[in-house]
Amino acid sequence: MFTIHVVDGFIETLYLAVYKEKVLLIDSGCRSDVPRIEQVMKRRLKRPMSQLKLTVASHTHPDHAGGAHTLRSRHAVPVAAPEEINRWYAGFSGGIQHKIDTLLGYVVAKAMNYPFEWIWYKKQLTVDHPLKDGDRLPGFEDWQVIATPGHTAHDVVLYHAQSRTLYAADVILKVGNSFRPPFPVSMRPEMRRSIDKLRNLEVDHLLMAHGGVIKTDDFPAILDIMLKEIDKGVPPGLKRLKKLEGFSPVVRQYNKNK
């Protein structure tokens, strides 16, 4: 089995699943999180970076895929990511969305009063292991990939059945004491279906990219809250930002087909 080590990232929480002679990074964080990961590997875990055998990017946003580029180029860490990840920012309009999303990362950091960190990253990710629904992570076959579209079309979460652990990426967020959907929810019916799909899982430990780790004995109740929040739509405070989404060619096509 493994132990989970929490890495407090720039604007999200990262998790290292530490096994006897290998380590899995869930998920890749911002570009500026790479030194944090290096520090934890060296000082806390006393492991060489060569033991980091895989990093997962759950989706293309700067706080989930940004670090993957640097980990791959600096330490040759193989990257696993949804097979459709590079469609989201494809082309000119996808490039606009990429710039907006990266700038929003800075806005979030500023709102939280975090000091400035450079999080700019390339919009196209080199993927060594494309992932699809139901896959097992290469080298870490005890972790299953579950496709959970809604926030983007390609989001995935990771489930470890034996330990009843779910890494919920940007599908379930915890802000203060309340569970929240991410911003944006680009595809609301898909997001609802993704939440419902998680109902089949037995979950005792919930790892969140935004909200940390919780132990739960009533996971379905969390999913019920999520569905209610999704149905409420965009919170009033975020309505102005709504104009800043929808440039991805995937969303444009989706809205055209609606």
Ligand SMILES: [Fe+2]
């Ligand atoms: Fe995201």
